[in-house]
Amino acid sequence: MSGALGDMWDYLRSSEAWSGRNGLPALAWAHLRVSAVAVLVAAAVAIPAGVLLGHVKRGALLAVSVVNIGRAVPSFAVLALLLPFSLRYGFGLGFWPTIVALVLLAVPPIFTNTYTGVRDVPADAVEAAQGMGMRGGELVRRVELPVALPLVLTGLRVSAVQVVATATLGALVGYRNLGTLIVTGFTSPNKGRMLAGAVAVALLALAVDAIFALAARLLVPWRRKPGRWADAAVAGPDGGAAPAAP
Amino acid sequence: MTAPLAAAEPLVRWDWVRDHTDDITAALWEHLHLTAVSVAVGFAISLVLALVAVRWRWTYEPLAGVCSVLYAIPSLALFGVLVAIPFFGLGFRTSLVALVSYTLLILLRNIVAGLDGVPPAAREAADAMGYERWRRLLQVDLPLAVPAIVAGLRIATVTTVGLVTVTALVGMGGFGDLINDGLSRDFPTPIVVGTVLSVALAVALDVLFVGLEWLITPWARARGAAAGGSGRAEVAT
Amino acid sequence: MRDRQASAPADVAVPVGAPPPVAEIGAEPGPPADAGGQVALRLDRLTKVYPGASRPAVDGLDLTVPRGELVALVGPSGCGKTTTLKMINRLVEPTSGTVWLDGVDVRSLPVHELRRGIGYVIQQAGLFPHRKVRDNIATVPRLLGWPRRRIDDRVHELAELLDLDPDLLDRYPAALSGGQQQRVGVARALAADPPVLLMDEPYSAVDPIVRARLQDELMALQRRVHKTIVLVTHDIDEAIKLADRIAVLNVGGVLEQVGPPEDLLREPATDFVADFLGEDRGIKRLSLLRVGSAALRRGPVVGTAASADEARQVMAREGTDWVVVCAGDRLRGWVGADELDRVATVADAEPRRFAAVVRADTTLRSALDVIVTSRSRVAVVVDDPHAGAAGASPDARYLGILTLDDLAEGVTG
Numbered sequence: 001m002s003g004a005l006g007d008m009w010d011y012l013r014s015s016e017a018w019s020g021r022n023g024l025p026a027l028a029w030a031h032l033r034v035s036a037v038a039v040l041v042a043a044a045v046a047i048p049a050g051v052l053l054g055h056v057k058r059g060a061l062l063a064v065s066v067v068n069i070g071r072a073v074p075s076f077a078v079l080a081l082l083l084p085f086s087l088r089y090g091f092g093l094g095f096w097p098t099i100v101a102l103v104l105l106a107v108p109p110i111f112t113n114t115y116t117g118v119r120d121v122p123a124d125a126v127e128a129a130q131g132m133g134m135r136g137g138e139l140v141r142r143v144e145l146p147v148a149l150p151l152v153l154t155g156l157r158v159s160a161v162q163v164v165a166t167a168t169l170g171a172l173v174g175y176r177n178l179g180t181l182i183v184t185g186f187t188s189p190n191k192g193r194m195l196a197g198a199v200a201v202a203l204l205a206l207a208v209d210a211i212f213a214l215a216a217r218l219l220v221p222w223r224r225k226p227g228r229w230a231d232a233a234v235a236g237p238d239g240g241a242a243p244a245a246p
Numbered sequence: 247m248t249a250p251l252a253a254a255e256p257l258v259r260w261d262w263v264r265d266h267t268d269d270i271t272a273a274l275w276e277h278l279h280l281t282a283v284s285v286a287v288g289f290a291i292s293l294v295l296a297l298v299a300v301r302w303r304w305t306y307e308p309l310a311g312v313c314s315v316l317y318a319i320p321s322l323a324l325f326g327v328l329v330a331i332p333f334f335g336l337g338f339r340t341s342l343v344a345l346v347s348y349t350l351l352i353l354l355r356n357i358v359a360g361l362d363g364v365p366p367a368a369r370e371a372a373d374a375m376g377y378e379r380w381r382r383l384l385q386v387d388l389p390l391a392v393p394a395i396v397a398g399l400r401i402a403t404v405t406t407v408g409l410v411t412v413t414a415l416v417g418m419g420g421f422g423d424l425i426n427d428g429l430s431r432d433f434p435t436p437i438v439v440g441t442v443l444s445v446a447l448a449v450a451l452d453v454l455f456v457g458l459e460w461l462i463t464p465w466a467r468a469r470g471a472a473a474g475g476s477g478r479a480e481v482a483t
Numbered sequence: 484m485r486d487r488q489a490s491a492p493a494d495v496a497v498p499v500g501a502p503p504p505v506a507e508i509g510a511e512p513g514p515p516a517d518a519g520g521q522v523a524l525r526l527d528r529l530t531k532v533y534p535g536a537s538r539p540a541v542d543g544l545d546l547t548v549p550r551g552e553l554v555a556l557v558g559p560s561g562c563g564k565t566t567t568l569k570m571i572n573r574l575v576e577p578t579s580g581t582v583w584l585d586g587v588d589v590r591s592l593p594v595h596e597l598r599r600g601i602g603y604v605i606q607q608a609g610l611f612p613h614r615k616v617r618d619n620i621a622t623v624p625r626l627l628g629w630p631r632r633r634i635d636d637r638v639h640e641l642a643e644l645l646d647l648d649p650d651l652l653d654r655y656p657a658a659l660s661g662g663q664q665q666r667v668g669v670a671r672a673l674a675a676d677p678p679v680l681l682m683d684e685p686y687s688a689v690d691p692i693v694r695a696r697l698q699d700e701l702m703a704l705q706r707r708v709h710k711t712i713v714l715v716t717h718d719i720d721e722a723i724k725l726a727d728r729i730a731v732l733n734v735g736g737v738l739e740q741v742g743p744p745e746d747l748l749r750e751p752a753t754d755f756v757a758d759f760l761g762e763d764r765g766i767k768r769l770s771l772l773r774v775g776s777a778a779l780r781r782g783p784v785v786g787t788a789a790s791a792d793e794a795r796q797v798m799a800r801e802g803t804d805w806v807v808v809c810a811g812d813r814l815r816g817w818v819g820a821d822e823l824d825r826v827a828t829v830a831d832a833e834p835r836r837f838a839a840v841v842r843a844d845t846t847l848r849s850a851l852d853v854i855v856t857s858r859s860r861v862a863v864v865v866d867d868p869h870a871g872a873a874g875a876s877p878d879a880r881y882l883g884i885l886t887l888d889d890l891a892e893g894v895t896g
Contacts, residue, residue: 004330071401072448074408077441080425084255084434165320169412172429182326186415191330198326202319209318367609374572374605374681375623375671376598389613465613465655 007192008199017196021176024200031177031204034170035163038099042106042159047152050111054118054148055140063115070108075101075166083173093174098167105166106159113155117148150220157212164205178204259435270424270439277420277447280413281406284342288349288402295350296357297383306358313351321348321409325416341413348409349402356398360391393466396459400452407448411440421447522583523679523711524548524571529580531566531736540566541736543580548728550678553705553712554741555726557719558759563736564715568681571713572601584679599623602672602680602710607688608664610656616667617652623675641670644704662693669701673708682714686721698724719760723748723767731756745771766848769890774850774864775843778892779883782861784809787830791823805859807881808834814865814881837863843882850885861886 011017017024053059082097091097121144129143145152168179178201185194263270295313299306321344328340364387372386388395414422424440427433460467526546532539541563548554556564569575571582573594582589589597610619617638624634642649645666656664665685672680686694702725705712716722722729723744730741733755740752748768751757760767783801785794787810794806804820808829816834826832839857841850841864853862867879 068404068452071404072408072445072452074411074422074441074444076408076411076414076422077425077437077444080429080437081434081441083429084432084437161318165318165323168320168322171322172415179320179322182322183415185326186329186336194326195330198323198330201323202327205318205320205323206315209314365609365612367605367607368611370574371603371605371609371611371668371671374574374598374601374603376595376626378595381626386611386613390611463613465657 004191004195007190008195009192011190011192011196017193022180024178024196027176027178027180027197028200028204030175031164031167031179031201034095034098034102034175034177035160035167035208038102038163038167039106039156039160041099042103043110043156045103046107046111046155047114050114050152051118051140051145051148054115055144057119059115060119063112066108067112070105073104075105076169076172078104079169079173086173094170095175097173098170098175101169102163102167106163109158109162110152110155113151113158114148117151118144121147150216153212153216153219157209157216160212161205161209164208165201168201255434257434258438262435263439266436270443273420273424273440274443274447276418277407277410277422277444280338280341280345280410280418280420281403281447281451284345284406284410285349285399285403287342288346288406289353289399291346292350292353292357292398295354296361299354299358300361310351310354313354316347317351319347321412322415325413329416336417338418340416341410341418345406345409345413349406352402352405353395353398356394356401357391360394360398361387363394364390392463393459396455400455403451403455404448407444407451411444420444521549522547523550523552523585524713525583526567526571527581527583529567529570529582530578531563531570531575532578538735539563539578541570541577544732544736544738546730546738546741548711548713550711551709552727553714553725554728554730555714555716555722556730556732557716557722558732558739559734560717561734562732564717564732565683567732567736568683568713568715571679571681572598572603595626599626599675600677600679602675602677604665604668604672604680604682604685606684607661608656608668610664610667610671612656615653615655616647616659619656619667620652620670620674622671623677627675629675637674641673644673644707645670646700660693661689662697665689665693665697666700669704673710678711680710680712682712684715684717687716687718694721701725720767720770723771731759766851769847769851772847773843774841774845774847774862774885777847777885777889779864779885780889782807782863782884784881785829786810787815787828789829791826791829794818794823794829795820803859807837807863807884809881812880813877814863814867814879839863840865840867840879841885842867847890851887851890854885854887854890 078101082100086097129139171179171183178197181193181197295309299309324344328334334340372382410420411422413419414426421440421444424436428436526544529544531541558564566575570577620638621634686697729744731739733739740756748764783797783803783806785797785806797806805817808815816836818829818832818834822832839853839862841853841862850862862885864882864885865879867876
């Protein structure tokens with residue numbers, strides 16, 4: 001390890017690390033860009049669908065199936081499967097197979113959390129709003145979506161962290177990003193670049209997690225809980241104990 | 247690493263599958279072995295952590311915090327760090343540490359939620375009838391937490407099966423080796439076979455846990471439809 | 484709880500409330516002199532201050548529970564009644580003071596042994612959802628390491644005692660009704676035959692009809708098993724119905740008064756107790772007294788052979804416009820003044836059945852209801868096992884009449 005740490009230190013002091021298309025800034029930017037696009041596209045698809053189904057309270061089975069399938073299908077396999085198609089239909093290596101795999105990865109948490117959040121808005125709040133004369137879109141905009149917002153944000157946060165983590169795998173299908181440093185490092189005797197890439201990806205993922213946590217605090221001040229970490233990642237309002245029934 | 251694929255190449259070449267049944271079986275066992283060991287080790291660690299967290303409540307936040315950080319670290323990054331350490335290197339140890347570290351948060355949260363979900367009246371009754379702490383834990387708290395614990399095991403197991411495909415990159419892949427092989431040779435058959443079998447394994451293990459829970463929680467069956475939850479979407483993680 | 488039939492002989496006008504055999508307040512510290520004798524449980528200057536609380540939850544409580552009695556702890560929320568109960572089996576450790584159980588300081592016993600020797604019943608039963616009814620009942624005997632045969636026998640014995648269908652023994656608690664669950668909770672508490680039973684709001688989660696039935700069952704059960712019971716309840720009517728003695732606690736765990744329900748209702752020691760018992764204290768007392776214990780009047784009674792004139796004389800003497808007609812001591816009915824003009828004897832007038840009848844074991848409260856809804860403002864008291872909603876049966880034995888004045892006499896006298 002100490003040898004690898006020394007190698008990493010040497011790499012970080014070299015100009016190679018900070019300039020050119022294989023430098024850390026360029027790789028990190030590519031990493032963030034593909035992640036951001038994937039989350040935005042996934043949100044554009046999943047949030048309206050989740051709101052619509054949650055509003056009419058239909059599609060529970062779909063919501064359950066989407067997360068389960070999303071969890072059972074490995075992103076690595078999706079990438080590997082997409083590559084031949086991407087090549088066959090002229091989209092080439094790199095960006096396109098990566099982005100498609102990441103969107104597929106990002107959709108389930110956002111969709112399911114939005115759906116559940118909107119569906120489980122307390123019935124009395126909905127009735128009160130209807131009693132005040134709200135209907136349809138107005139009800140969604142002014143009551144259901146704000147009440148569901150904490151869950152939607154949690155879904156976005158989970159998706160974003162997973163996407164940043166998984167974007168590394170894009171290196172395997174020729175998308176140059178921070179993962180490239182890791183993948184090429186496995187077989188290289190010099191572990192310095194690999195270690196630098198690994199640390200950079202880990203820091204990036206933790207930073208994204210922290211930014212979303214902060215955003216949730218600012219956007220949903222009424223739901224601020226004392227527990228910072230305990231409610232951070234793995235589960236929604238039911239403490240993660242809800243069975244992922246097939 | 248890849249070259250344009252011949253347009254005529256079919257998705258699955260069945261003769262390849264026939265010729266490689268031994269390799270596929272070996273991959274299945276490796277995949278299963280790595281998954282089972284990872285989930286078992288992860289469960290053992292999480293159980294200890296959960297018991298500590300429930301006994302000394304203030305430890306829960308920091309413990310969950312550490313697990314959250316481990317969970318957020320991309321698998322490739324963790325491989326990268328671990329491979330650089332001679333003791334771990336390429337192979338089983340690195341794979342195991344990475345896979346275990348991803349199960350911890352899921353299992354810890356579910357075990358703690360399960361223990362917290364024990365009806366207070368049942369717990370008070372157990373204390374009032376003279377259960378010692380450890381006996382109450384074994385005979386009352388843990389049995390009643392089984393549904394939540396199994397829910398956590400299901401999520402952890404399915405997630406681990408998927409991650410094992412990635413450990414192919416550090417030489418311990420199971421079905422991931424097939425996928426990696428196909429990827430490096432522009433040959434879709436092993437990719438498809440590896441993917442389908444990986445998903446099938448995840449589903450099979452999930453069903454296994456459902457059956458296990460059904461077996462060991464006869465009281466939940468007696469409640470019948472009242473137990474509910476069938477239409478309950480699980481909220482992401 | 485005392486068997487009120489036995490302590491309230493039918494011919495005594497003002498019964499009940501015999502002086503308690505033991506002093507209410509134990510002033511001296513140290514173990515009770517009669518260890519193993521009359522006193523089962525004694526709380527001695529018991530105090531609990533929860534960490535961070537500005538005032539005690541229970542403050543210097545002295546209370547004695549005689550063996551075989553049911554003592555109810557009542558009071559508003561925040562009066563520390565549940566805290567007091569939990570200090571007895573050390574679910575809550577006192578800040579100071581001592582609980583003496585059979586003359587032994589409960590702190591001198593290992594906590595698990597102590598608890599295995601005290602039955603505990605809580606709201607919503609607190610059954611273990613993952614264990615069959617039989618295993619729930621067997622909990623403490625198993626902890627005590629009884630042999631399997633003995634446990635099985637005991638489970639069946641308790642099922643019989645609590646009127647639980649043997650089929651229920653192999654079900655899980657979720658398949659039981661609220662009332663059944665509560666019965667199983669009591670069976671579980673009694674399983675190892677502990678001399679002392681603690682009950683914390685045992686019936687507050689069941690509906691009123693089931694609650695009344697469970698209360699009646701507890702009274703019947705107590706007549707058989709004679710446990711020393713401490714019952715916590717916020718329901719003063721429940722306490723009056725079940726308890727031999729009621730301890731009224733004020734906020735902060737201050738004991739306001741302790742004594743038999745009759746004493747509290749007749750002479751509340753403080754305004755707080757009077758308020759807590761409610762404005763209908765007198766009416767509540769009526770529910771403690773039986774018709775048989777009131778001074779019954781003979782009333783305007785004539786034999787079946789009495790002439791119309793004789794009947795008119797009796798009416799004039801009693802100030803009524805009707806007479807009771809009896810054949811010997813058998814009640815035949817009543818005849819009104821306007822029916823006597825056309826007949827020679829009252830029997831010819833075809834006496835009509837009384838609707839407003841009560842039995843000797845009816846509570847005065849029920850009798851009051853009968854009186855105010857009857858035409859003549861009188862209840863006829865009969866000894867009649869077959870009396871029902873339609874009135875007296877042909878073999879009813881006439882005992883006398885009861886008026887509003889007589890009721891008032893019973894309460895104030």
